[in-house]
Amino acid sequence: MTTLEELERRNYSQATACAYVGAIGRFAAYFHRSPDQLGPEEIRQYQLHLVDRELHPRSIRLQTAALRFFYRKVLRRPLFGDDAPLPKVVRYQPPTVLSRDEVARLIEGAPNLRQRTILMTLYSTGIRCSELCHLRAEDIDKERMMIRIRQGKGGKDREVPLCPKLREQLRTHYRALRRRNGWLFPSLQTRRPDQPITQKAVWHACREASRRAGITKNVHPHTLRHSFATHLFDDGAELPVIQSLLGHADPRDTMIYVHLSTRRLRSAPNPLDTLELPRQSNSEPTVG
Numbered sequence: 001m002t003t004l005e006e007l008e009r010r011n012y013s014q015a016t017a018c019a020y021v022g023a024i025g026r027f028a029a030y031f032h033r034s035p036d037q038l039g040p041e042e043i044r045q046y047q048l049h050l051v052d053r054e055l056h057p058r059s060i061r062l063q064t065a066a067l068r069f070f071y072r073k074v075l076r077r078p079l080f081g082d083d084a085p086l087p088k089v090v091r092y093q094p095p096t097v098l099s100r101d102e103v104a105r106l107i108e109g110a111p112n113l114r115q116r117t118i119l120m121t122l123y124s125t126g127i128r129c130s131e132l133c134h135l136r137a138e139d140i141d142k143e144r145m146m147i148r149i150r151q152g153k154g155g156k157d158r159e160v161p162l163c164p165k166l167r168e169q170l171r172t173h174y175r176a177l178r179r180r181n182g183w184l185f186p187s188l189q190t191r192r193p194d195q196p197i198t199q200k201a202v203w204h205a206c207r208e209a210s211r212r213a214g215i216t217k218n219v220h221p222h223t224l225r226h227s228f229a230t231h232l233f234d235d236g237a238e239l240p241v242i243q244s245l246l247g248h249a250d251p252r253d254t255m256i257y258v259h260l261s262t263r264r265l266r267s268a269p270n271p272l273d274t275l276e277l278p279r280q281s282n283s284e285p286t287v288g
Contacts, residue, residue: 006074023066036075043067047085053203096217097260098227106206106224109213115205117173118185122202122221124166126228126246128153129203129221133196135184140170152247160245226260233261 003024007017027046028035043064050060064085071077098106103123110116121132131149139148145167146159170184179186183196202221210219217223229242243254 003070003074007069010073019062020066020069023063024070027063027067035070039077094260095226095256096219096223097230098215098217098219098223100231102213102215102217103224103227105213106209106215106219109209109211109215110205111208111212113173113176114185115209117169118197118202118205119209119224120166120169122206122224123228124163125160126225126232127160128225128247129199132202132221133185133199135196136182137174137180137184139184140167142167149247153249156247156249158244158247226257229254229257230260233257 004017004021007020012020024035027042028038030046030049031038031042046067047060047064050063107116107119107123110119118132121127121135122129125147127135127147127149131152134150135147136150139150140162141148142162145162145164147162149158149160152158174180174184177186179188179193181194185197187193187195187197188201189195199221206219206221206223210217225246229246232242232245233239239251239254239258242257243251246254248254
């Protein structure tokens with residue numbers, strides 16, 4: 001019996017079934033082996049890999065639950081809690097947001113044209129890491145000054161504006177490419193000549209630039225997405241506009257940027273400024 005058949009037999013929801021099958025597939029792909037040839041030791045290694053990617057604990061719990069189901073219910077193998085522990089989900093922590101100065105330093109910290117272009121694209125458009133990886137040259141509409149995002153989260157297409165500064169950067173980047181296979185950011189690996197850049201390479205670009213820029217915050221591709229949306233809201237953009245740019249199906253997902261923004265905080269009068277204080281003398285007080 002396959003994993004999907006066992007999930008259906010136990011009346012799991014379609015969303016859970018898809019998530020579990022996808023998680024098991026990613027686990028197998030990571031080791032380039034069939035999952036029935038793997039065991040507790042590989043599960044532990046894979047969990048460390050997920051932690052190193054800094055996934056949210058809920059995502060790691062889902063991946064681990066999928067592996068538990070596969071080994072216990074499908075393969076009927078004994079799997080103890082210590083073999084696949086579920087990470088504790090901590091209370092919500094607001095995402096990291098960079099200041100505009102930090103974003104500028106991050107971009108300047110990129111060691112080469114390719115990584116600089118990646119960082120500028122992430123910040124200028126607010127697109128997800130996976131969406132950036134799958135950008136194609138024909139997705140850049142220079143006449144309308146728009147970028148088409150194909151099959152974003154939820155399988156939906158959308159468009160985001162292309163600013164002149166990013167257009168020039170993308171043009172310079174594309175002209176410098178040694179390998180053109182249709183992808184805007186093609187893979188540089190010889191064994192993947194027809195494939196786009198991997199998400200791992202995008203993460204590396206963020207980390208390397210952050211290290212070179214001396215930024216101590218934990219910077220990853222989604223950090224630039226959060227910074228993009230927060231800075232837009234700070235500058236007066238309406239939430240429905242930000243929701244459309246980010247590709248959020250639920251407006252509640254966009255509401256987070258109201259809390260991350262400093263616009264309302266800065267507009268509130270500080271109580272110290274409302275006090276009428278006597279002018280302080282510059283002379284030192286006399287003792288005795």
